[in-house]
Amino acid sequence: MRIIGHIDHPTLKITVFKMDNKLSVKFETGLYEQTFKFRESNELSEFATMQTLVDERLVGEVLENFGRMHRAKNEALMRFLPKGEAEFEEII
Numbered sequence: 718m719r720i721i722g723h724i725d726h727p728t729l730k731i732t733v734f735k736m737d738n739k740l741s742v743k744f745e746t747g748l749y750e751q752t753f754k755f756r757e758s759n760e761l762s763e764f765a766t767m768q769t770l771v772d773e774r775l776v777g778e779v780l781e782n783f784g785r786m787h788r789a790k791n792e793a794l795m796r797f798l799p800k801g802e803a804e805f806e807e808i809i
C-alpha cells in the first residue's frame with residue numbers, strides 16, 4: 718500500500734492510498750479513523766478523482782460518524798467502569 722496524496726481539510730487528516738486494484742481514503746481525527754475502499758476503475762483511478770469524490774457531503778457524513786463513534790465509546794466506558802470511577806479524582 719502506498720500513499721498517493723493528502724486532501725487538505727481544517728480538522729481532519731485525509732490520506733489517499735493505492736494498493737493492487739483498490740483506492741482507499743482514510744479520515745483521521747484524534748483517536749478515531751474511518752477508511753473507505755473503492756475498486757479501481759476507468760472513472761476512479763487516480764488521486765485527482767479521489768479529490769473530487771471526497772466532497773463536502775461525504776466529509777459531513779464522516780464527521781457525523783465520528784460523533785457517533787465517540788458517543789458509542791463513551792457509553793461503553795460508562796458501562797464498563799464501576800460507578801463513580803469515570804469521574805476525576807479530587808485535587809486539592
